[in-house]
Amino acid sequence: MTTHRGKGVARFSISLPSGLAAQLERMTREKGYDNRSRAVADMIRAHVIEHRQKYGDEEIAGTITLLYDHHTQHVQTALTDIQHNHHHVIIATLHVHLDPHNCLELLAVRGKAAVIKRIADELIAAKGVKHGKLTVTSTGKNLPS
Numbered sequence: 012m013t014t015h016r017g018k019g020v021a022r023f024s025i026s027l028p029s030g031l032a033a034q035l036e037r038m039t040r041e042k043g044y045d046n047r048s049r050a051v052a053d054m055i056r057a058h059v060i061e062h063r064q065k066y067g068d069e070e071i072a073g074t075i076t077l078l079y080d081h082h083t084q085h086v087q088t089a090l091t092d093i094q095h096n097h098h099h100v101i102i103a104t105l106h107v108h109l110d111p112h113n114c115l116e117l118l119a120v121r122g123k124a125a126v127i128k129r130i131a132d133e134l135i136a137a138k139g140v141k142h143g144k145l146t147v148t149s150t151g152k153n154l155p156s
């Protein structure tokens with residue numbers, strides 16, 4: 012990636028699959044942005060904030076959502092092992108049998124941001140997990156109302 016800097020603005024070009032580029036154009040229009048750069052800048056800003064929340068020393072609360080096919084060999088054992096290893100951080104779980112194959116698992120977590128991020132990455136990367144997502148919020152302690 013080549014970056015050109017000037018007047019407080021960094022310019023760079025990126026390559027996207029054409030289908031994704033078309034979806035970006037559509038979203039930019041639908042959200043009312045006057046240009047693509049502002050839409051992309053807002054997306055990057057949101058991700059930077061999320062990234063900081065995940066990697067810091069700060070105490071956070073959140074949820075980890077996992078979707079997996081319980082027929083995939085060893086997936087449930089692997090996920091349960093990880094959860095037992097971090098029982099002090101995982102404060103509640105909910106398991107829903109979505110259909111004959113798919114399971115939805117929600118874990119409520121509380122602890123240091125970097126620790127929670129590591130556990131979420133480990134769970135999401137486990138073989139058999141089709142999709143996973145960490146949603147971060149505050150513990151409420153240092154959040155002015």
Ligand code: NI
Nearest residue numbers: 081107108114
């Ligand atoms: Ni299930």
